[in-house]
Amino acid sequence: MRDKNKDMVNPGNPESIYSFNSNVSVITERGNEESYGMASNQADTLASAIDPASADRDFEYCFFQEIFESSPDCILLLENGSIRRANAAAGEFFGMDTDELRTKTLFDLSPEYQPDNELSGQKMELYRTQLERGPVRFRWVFTAAGALERTAIVTLTPIRVGSIIRVMVHARDVTPLLIAHQKIESQYRLLQMTNAVISAMHSEESTREALKIVADELDSLFGNIVTAVYLISSDAKVAECAILRENIPDFEELRGYSTIPVHKEPYAEVFQRGNPLFEEIRDLETPGMTGFDALAKRHSPTAVAIIPLVSDDRVFGSVNLFSKGREGFDPDERDLLVSIGREIGGAIQAGMMRDELKQTNDIANLFLDILVHDVNNAHNTIGGALELLTGAGEDERETYTNLIQSALDTAGEIHRNVMTIRSIRRGGDENLKPVAIDPVIQRAAPRGADIRFTQSGAVVYADELLSGIFLNLFGNALKYGGPDVEIQVTVTQDDSNVFVTIADTGPGIPDQEKEQLFSRHLRIGSEKKGLGIGLYICWTLAERYGGTIQVADRIPGYPEKGSAFILALRRAEP
Structure with missing residues (x-):
């Protein structure tokens, strides 16, 4: 064999003149033999393919050519930073003919920035300066065929060709491995997410608190720019935003989608038919997503998932995810999101059933309490007065008769309130309709009471039970303020609500009792007689109408110096 520093000439290719220095061709540290194995073997083949005998020379050259061309990995030979030769795998990887690759640089085949936000040109130059110490191995992102970014493990190996040091580039595409790793990692996180959701939905007493945990978990898992949980309103016309997590600046400007029209496409697919919706916002165009066009950016896809919260074919709401910079959700993620939607839907339904059971028990206890205490008190009052009436004189008869009449009035009020509670339980808020409030107030006003009221023409959403609020408020004012009490009724309104203030000159309500005033069991003053359910009914009806009621000082x-009850109801058009 001739010395390896001598020239080798391939007669069939005048440009293929190589001279190798065995000390420069491949430098492999003992600890990195496995890392640089393939690149080193190929460089060794280049260095050993020198032989003085023409036959051996041609054979070894052809052998080198075969290894070079048949390698499944990309192999490039650089000279002065430009590609001199490329194998077939390189052409396939970059999506261009090998002749087209000639004269290009690695920077030409790379995105402007690497994933660490460092300029590709600067980073590659840094690696090239390290070649004096031997082969350099690193991870690199190339712009591959189809303008797709793919990750490769790159080894740069210096090879001396005469007086010129060329660089062999060995690049192994590891994108499939990274995708598989990410998928395994994603599936593990999805499993953790599922467990967290199940735990939250079945351990938290409050559904809203559980939904907050779910939103946080989804936001963390997918890195969403918006994570929102919507619940269908009581009238089933819209879905209202209950929980919102966002990671974009100036989000206050995008509040136009606090509600979603459930009957409008594409949302009807979710809320009416119970099917998940997966879309992609691209180039500032949105698939009918109300208000979300502000999230779309040109040439930056945003994956959209709207998942129904469903149980037993009933949809309770949705989880909406907007994840920027990704092209949709993969099948595993979709399956997980659908499962999460069912878990949440089932938990919401179970919570509603628990609430309904609790309400049923509360109502049963309330009726029992009324029977045992209020009705029994009225019965005892009437019985006692009748006994006293038997032996009473003329002057006392009127007193006992009035006592019996008062007890009968109390029994009648008990009956009215019980019937009101039954009607509240039977009816739903779907029966609400515009009701003129002035006639209701006038009909509820007791005869002979000093009530000052100016008609307003206001209209609210309510039903035939609305009068129960005013009957109880007027009745309480007279009961605790006496026959000389003055009652002032004031009605005001804004764009959304009607406010009715009923102020009286009675004894008022101490501050310490105001907070618990609308509880069933609170009585005002131990020496006073009261039904205990009148204000509870007022609060229940106000909530039924989507309003509120509170108490303040006149x-x-x-x-x-007297109390003032402020009732707020939703305004309706006449």
Whole structure:
């Protein structure tokens, strides 16, 4: 064999003149033999393919050519930074003919920035300066065929050709391995997410608190720019945003989608038919997504998932995810999201059933309490007065008769309130309709009471039970303020609500009792007689109508000078 520093000439290719220095061709540290194995073997083949005998020379050259061309990995030979030769695998990887690759640089085949936000040109130059110490191995992102970015493990090996040091580039595409690794990692995180959701939905007493945990978990898992949980409103016309997590600046400007029209496409697919919706926002165009066009950016896809919260074919709401910079959700993620939607839907339904059972028990206990205490008290009052009436004189007869009449009135009020509670339980808020409030107030006003009221023409959403609020408020004012109490009724309104204030000159309500006033069991003053359910009914009806009721001092800061009840109801058009 001739010395390896001598020239080798391939007669069939005048450009293929190689001279190798065995000390420069491949430098492999003992600890990195496995890392550089393939690249080193190929460089060794280049260095050993020198022989003085023409036959051996041609054979070894052909042998080298075969290894070079048949390698499944990309092999490039660089000279002065430009590609001198490329094998077939390189052409396939970059999606161009090998002749087209000639004269290109590695920077030409790379995106402007690497994943660490470092300029590709600067980073590659840094690696090239390290070649003096031997082969360099690193991870690199190329712009491959189809303009797709693919990750490769790259080994740069210096090879001396005469007085010129060329660089062999060995690049092994590891994108499939990374995708598989990410998928395994994703599936593990999805499993953790599923467990977290199941645990939250079945351990938290409050459904809303559980939904907050779910939103946080989804936001963390997918890195969403928006994670929102919607619940269908009581009238089933819209879905209202209950939980919102967002990671974009100036989000206050995008509040236009606090509600979603459940009957409008594409949302009807989710809320009416119970099917998940997976879309992709691209180039500023959205598939009918209300208000979300502000999230779309040109040439930056945003994956959209709207998952129904469903149980027993009933849809309770949705989880909406907007994940920027990704082209949709993969099948595993879709399956997980659908499962999460069912878990949440089942938990919401179970929570509603628990609430309904609790309400049923509360109502049963309330009726029992009324029977045992209020009705029994009225019965005892009437019985006692009748006994006293038997032996009473003329002057006392009127007193006992009035006592019996008062007890009968109390029994009648008990009956009315019980019937109101039954009607509340039977009816739903789907029966609400526009109701003129002035006639209701006038009909509820007791005869002979000093009630000052100016008609307003206001209209609210309510039903035939609305009068129960005013009957109880007027009745309480007279009961605790006496026959000389003055009652002032004031009605005001804004764009959304109607406010009715009923102020009286009675004894007022102490501050310590105001907070618990609408509880069934609170009585005002131990020496007073009261039904205990009147204000509870007022609060229940106000909530049924989508409104509120609260109590304040007629003159702020002076509770002893009378009370003021403020009722807020949703405004309706006449």
